[in-house]
Structures are given as C-alpha cells and as structure tokens.
Amino acid sequence: MQAYRQVVSNQGSAGVDGMPVKQLYDYLTKNREQIEADIRRGKYLPQPILGVEIKKSNGRKRLLGIPTVIDRLLQQAVGQILAIKSEMEFEDYSYGFRPNRNAQQAVLKAQQYINAGYRHIVDIDLKTFFDEVDHCLLLQLLYRKVKCPLTQRLIRKWLRAPIEINGKLTKRRKGVPQGSPPSPLLSNIMLNELDKEMERRGLLYVRYADDFSIYTKSEHSARKTGNTIY
Secondary structure, three states, X not given: OHHHHHHHHHOOOOOOOOOOHHHHHHHHHHHHHHHHHHHHOOOOOOOOEEEEEEEOOOOOXXXXXXXXXXXXXXXXXXXXXXXXXXXXXXXXXXXXXXXXXXXXXXXXXXXXXHHOOOOEEEEEEOOOHHHHOEHHHHHHHHHHHOOOHHHHHHHHHHHHOOEEEOOEEEOOOEOOOEOXXXXXXXXXXXXXXXXXXXXXXOOEEEEEOOEEEEEEOOHHHHHHHHHHHO
C-alpha cells in the first residue's frame, strides 16, 4: 500500500499497455492474487519500457524509460526495502536522491570545503552515466544485498526489459532507464563504489547523482587528482 500511494502521488504517464495511474486500484483489486502467484512461481514477466525523448536545457535530448503502472508499483515496493538496506552503506558525502538529503546540503558542504582553504576544484560529470551502467557489475553489487532468488529475478528482468521507441522494440544490455522508480537508487548503489574509492584515497568530495566535485588546496593537487581519477 505504501508503494501504491507513492506511485499514485507521482502520477506519471502510462506505459506500453496504455493503463493510466487512475486505473491501478481497480486492476489490483481484480488481479492482485494472480500477480502475487506469478511472482512466487517465478513466472512474472515485466512488460517492455516505453521510451520517450525529452529536451534538456542544453538543447540535447534525454531518453526516459517509462515502465507500465504495474511494473512501477512492484519496482517501488522492492525499492523501498532495498533502500533501507543500502542507506546504511552509503557514504556521508552523497546527496542525490536520498532521504533527508538535497542539493542545498551539497552546496553547503562544498562551501565548507572552500572556506577551509580547499579552493581548487576538480568538477566531474559522468557523461551518459545512466545509459552506460553495466548490468553485470550492478547485479553483482545487488546480489550482495539481496539473497531472495525471486527478488533477484525480478530485478534482473526489470534491468533487461526491452525498450519500445517509436513502436520498435530494442534489447537492453546496459543502462538504468531514467523514469523508473528504482533508477536513482540503483545508480547510487553503483556510484557508492566510486565514493568508497574516493574515501580510500582520502579525497574531499561532494557527489550529487552522477555529478561530483573534489576539493584540493593547490592547482597542482587538483590537476594530479583529476588526471588520476580520469
């Protein structure tokens, strides 16, 4: 019910089956037991993702992946539990798409570094990160947290669901579609490995999703750090 309320409050467009959010409750009333039985038997198959391109502020286009309302509900339910398990492992200086964290806090942390004398900054944006996430690596990280085979199967099927663009289905073997409920969480799970590496190196940094900055006291240190990271 918590997942249902979240999906309804988010609204969002219909997926490939055309079902709007307002029909979700009636559909669940009639089909909930069948959906549950299919999941328990390992027979549930997610429907393809609807691909929609939107314009970015820089004039380029971003591909959003819109799952069906039913898949969004199930993804939200799994994501809620996975988020609880993951939050305890995330590093302190990650501020994007996490409960009780926001961009303003990230800016304030950056100001603290600058005021402390760390005024040479390495600013990095991981180009097309969401489109390039390696499924095998991500699944390996997830399997450390998720021991239920049925849940593992669901996550794998959601990651591999084909995307429909202009009526044509395309297979997916990489990427986490922006637009699906678990996309930000899955991205943070992947990028937490980067956070741990920066912590291991003793770097001062701030990360918000796939954008992050490293703060140093000299131009030499900034160049050296930037070259090492790249």
